[in-house]
Amino acid sequence: MEKKDHIISILVYNKPDVLARIAGTLGGKGYNIDSLCVNTTTQKDISKIVMTTSGSQATVTRIENQLQRLVDVISVDDLTNVESLHREMVLVRLNRTAQNTEAVKDAIDANKWKVILSGDTFVIIEITGDKTQIDFALARLEPFGMADITRTGLVALKLED
Amino acid sequence: MKLKGTQVLLEVLKEEKVEIIFGYPGGAVLDIYDELYKSDFRHILVRHEQGAVHAADGYARATGKVGVCLVTSGPGATNTVTGIATANMDSIPLVVFTGQVPTGLIGNDAFQECDITGITRPCTKHNFLVRTIEELAATIKEAFHIARSGRPGPVLVDLPKNIMAAQIDYDPAAVRIRNHEAVYKPAPKKMANVLEMLARAQKPLIMTGGGVILGRAAEELTRLARRYRIPVTGTLMGLGSFPASDSLWLGMLGMHGTYYANMAVSTCDLLLAVGVRFDDRVTGTIDTFAANAKIVHIDIDPSSINKNVTVDLPIIGDTKAALADLLRFLEEHHYEPESAARRDWLAEIDEWREKAPLTYCQNGEIIKPQFVIQTLSNLTGGDALITTEVGQNQMWTAQFFGFDRPNSFITSGGLGTMGFGLPAAIGVKSAFPDRQVVDIAGDGSIQMNIQELATAAQYNIAVKVVLLNNGYLGMVRQWQELFYEKRYSHTDMTYAPDFVKLAEAFGVAGLRATKPGEVEDVLRQGLAMDKPVLMDFRVSREECVYPMVHPGESISQMALGTREMIN
Ligand SMILES: Cc1ncc(C[n+]2csc(CCOP(=O)(O)OP(=O)(O)O)c2C)c(N)n1
Numbered sequence: 001m002e003k004k005d006h007i008i009s010i011l012v013y014n015k016p017d018v019l020a021r022i023a024g025t026l027g028g029k030g031y032n033i034d035s036l037c038v039n040t041t042t043q044k045d046i047s048k049i050v051m052t053t054s055g056s057q058a059t060v061t062r063i064e065n066q067l068q069r070l071v072d073v074i075s076v077d078d079l080t081n082v083e084s085l086h087r088e089m090v091l092v093r094l095n096r097t098a099q100n101t102e103a104v105k106d107a108i109d110a111n112k113w114k115v116i117l118s119g120d121t122f123v124i125i126e127i128t129g130d131k132t133q134i135d136f137a138l139a140r141l142e143p144f145g146m147a148d149i150t151r152t153g154l155v156a157l158k159l160e161d
Numbered sequence: 162m163k164l165k166g167t168q169v170l171l172e173v174l175k176e177e178k179v180e181i182i183f184g185y186p187g188g189a190v191l192d193i194y195d196e197l198y199k200s201d202f203r204h205i206l207v208r209h210e211q212g213a214v215h216a217a218d219g220y221a222r223a224t225g226k227v228g229v230c231l232v233t234s235g236p237g238a239t240n241t242v243t244g245i246a247t248a249n250m251d252s253i254p255l256v257v258f259t260g261q262v263p264t265g266l267i268g269n270d271a272f273q274e275c276d277i278t279g280i281t282r283p284c285t286k287h288n289f290l291v292r293t294i295e296e297l298a299a300t301i302k303e304a305f306h307i308a309r310s311g312r313p314g315p316v317l318v319d320l321p322k323n324i325m326a327a328q329i330d331y332d333p334a335a336v337r338i339r340n341h342e343a344v345y346k347p348a349p350k351k352m353a354n355v356l357e358m359l360a361r362a363q364k365p366l367i368m369t370g371g372g373v374i375l376g377r378a379a380e381e382l383t384r385l386a387r388r389y390r391i392p393v394t395g396t397l398m399g400l401g402s403f404p405a406s407d408s409l410w411l412g413m414l415g416m417h418g419t420y421y422a423n424m425a426v427s428t429c430d431l432l433l434a435v436g437v438r439f440d441d442r443v444t445g446t447i448d449t450f451a452a453n454a455k456i457v458h459i460d461i462d463p464s465s466i467n468k469n470v471t472v473d474l475p476i477i478g479d480t481k482a483a484l485a486d487l488l489r490f491l492e493e494h495h496y497e498p499e500s501a502a503r504r505d506w507l508a509e510i511d512e513w514r515e516k517a518p519l520t521y522c523q524n525g526e527i528i529k530p531q532f533v534i535q536t537l538s539n540l541t542g543g544d545a546l547i548t549t550e551v552g553q554n555q556m557w558t559a560q561f562f563g564f565d566r567p568n569s570f571i572t573s574g575g576l577g578t579m580g581f582g583l584p585a586a587i588g589v590k591s592a593f594p595d596r597q598v599v600d601i602a603g604d605g606s607i608q609m610n611i612q613e614l615a616t617a618a619q620y621n622i623a624v625k626v627v628l629l630n631n632g633y634l635g636m637v638r639q640w641q642e643l644f645y646e647k648r649y650s651h652t653d654m655t656y657a658p659d660f661v662k663l664a665e666a667f668g669v670a671g672l673r674a675t676k677p678g679e680v681e682d683v684l685r686q687g688l689a690m691d692k693p694v695l696m697d698f699r700v701s702r703e704e705c706v707y708p709m710v711h712p713g714e715s716i717s718q719m720a721l722g723t724r725e726m727i728n
Pocket of ligand 1: 550553555578579602607634636
């Protein structure tokens with residue numbers, strides 16, 4: 001069966017160990033979590049988890065069913081085939097040297113990258129976008145030698161209910 | 162009213178109509194035990210916390226109510242894990258209370274601290290660490306509700322010592338919990354599908370499982386089978402959900418199922434699977450399982466659907482409600498099976514039945530284990546509540562006892578926990594003091610929780626242990642005989658206590674039979690005693706459980722037996 005990436009949006013009661021339960025359930029049954037984002041929603045006792053995983057449709061259905069069994073899970077939604085917006089963010093620290101200062105500046109201007117902090121020896125850039133945009137930006141940044149990066153998991157939002 | 166945490170606990174247990182607590186005290190639960198001392202709660206002091214959980218589990222399986230345990234923190238809590246995992250695999254409703262160090266010390270590696278909610282997360286339906294006195298009552302109430310609703314299961318509640326000592330103004334009417342009940346929505350379209358499939362089928366078969374017993378749906382299932390003359394097979398967990406004495410009953414299917422049940426599954430063109438999860442011991446190789454059949458699968462848990470076997474028509478819901486819905490629909494639409502086709506199908510099954518009935522050969526001077534079970538079944542008129550240990554004793558019981566009623570066969574199916582049977586029997590007998598309760602045991606398994614004989618003796622809980630003593634870890638030996646050229650690596654248990662003397666040392670009666678002629682007498686004598694009894698039957702040492710589907714084979718390919726069995 002065809003394997004593909006799936007985006008799963010999970011509403012949960014905001015209990016202390018709910019994340020451990022979700023990670024444990026999936027890990028214990030041999031499923032992978034590729035990325036994960038968690039935070040509260042407009043209701044303070046409810047959190048939303050957006051998770052990406054890959055597998056066949058049957059595997060993903062099994063994952064959804066396993067999650068649905070958890071007492072603190074309110075709903076599980078596969079956003080893969082519904083209209084939704086996707087964003088990730090990455091923070092990149094580039095080392096600034098006498099040799100590359102000009103080139104870095106040019107690249108930042110040309111790509112309209114957002115600099116959130118710069119010092120004598122470094123510059124920190126923030127990039128948001130969907131997966132392709134981020135991958136593209138990272139490829140562009142590659143030649144400058146990225147000292148460190150932190151990339152969030154994917155967040156997704158349905159266009160309508 | 163102003164109450165301490167310990168008092169709130171007992172109040173809620175009363176509200177939940179808890180009759181018995183199986184438990185074992187320790188430092189972290191001293192306050193709770195002090196409260197118990199002042200109350201009139203029935204508490205049974207086991208000899209090992211694993212025994213407490215199995216006893217609560219046996220109680221739950223026999224009564225359909227939630228079983229309750231209470232143990233201390235640290236080692237008391239970790240000792241419950243095997244029992245909890247056992248209940249979890251078989252979806253048995255339990256609430257297990259564990260003591261915990263005071264909240265201020267959690268995380269400090271305090272004396273007898275352990276992260277029991279972390280440890281049991283994968284083997285409970287849900288668990289709670291109570292963090293404040295305010296949430297105590299609602300948490301306990303919710304634990305009971307979760308344990309018994311939907312697909313049942315064990316719930317653990319961890320109770321820090323300081324919270325049990327704290328005070329609160331307790332108002333039962335103010336306690337609010339979330340609802341976890343699964344509501345069955347009638348599904349007329351699906352029912353129409355089933356009707357159509359039934360009308361088209363020439364060879365329908367019902368497969369009943371533990372979900373029918375847990376869902377209290379045995380009556381509906383039996384009505385469906387009898388009304389439309391559909392033969393029935395069952396999983397280990399489903400035994401008792403359809404009367405074994407009925408001619409439509411084919412016995413258990415799967416690895417040690419009957420030849421005719423397995424042939425029927427392999428040949429049927431419509432399989433109505435109710436409350437089952439298609440365990441690998443049942444299906445054999447998946448791709449040949451019910452290969453000629455359309456499969457309808459009724460189960461309360463969506464995660465069971467298409468997990469192991471891909472089905473044609475899933476119906477998600479409570480087995481009782483779904484079967485009632487189906488019965489009503491078939492009646493309203495005047496479904497009648499085509500009688501000639503049904504006659505042919507039942508005749509075909511009867512031919513398999515005649516070709517390879519369940520059998521054994523009791524000849525000579527050595528007791529056959531199957532003979533003991535059959536004699537026990539005859540003597541009790543099938544009316545006893547039976548628990549088993551794990552291994553050959555369990556399979557022979559499933560094959561030869563013949564269960565006519567639900568909740569009467571109590572066995573660790575999913576986890577296969579040796580040491581389950583004796584404490585489980587104690588739990589059953591404490592719920593049904595007037596019924597005959599028998600643990601059919603092996604000599605390996607019984608030694609895993611034999612200390613519980615002391616519990617039985619202390620409270621005069623008159624359980625009967627029928628020990629099929631073959632001096633081997635018999636089921637493992639069987640596999641070594643069949644698949645490892647008889648290299649009996651570490652399965653010889655000849656070095657064992659004298660079980661009769663051991664029973665007596667515990668204050669329990671001990672009896673022994675060494676010859677076939679003594680079997681009935683010993684059983685009669687043991688069953689008649691109004692106290693716990695261990696009956697040591699010295700049985701044929703190298704008897705194998707047949708028929709058998711070899712691992713990795715299709716269930717239509719059964720090894721029927723060897724040597725003297727079919728002589
Ligand atoms: C706790 C536990 N440990 C190990 C096993 C593996 N096992 C399955 S059956 C069996 C042998 C059981 O021997 P006995 O209780 O003497 O029963 P018999 O098969 O001889 O009837 C063993 C060791 C198990 N099921 N449970």
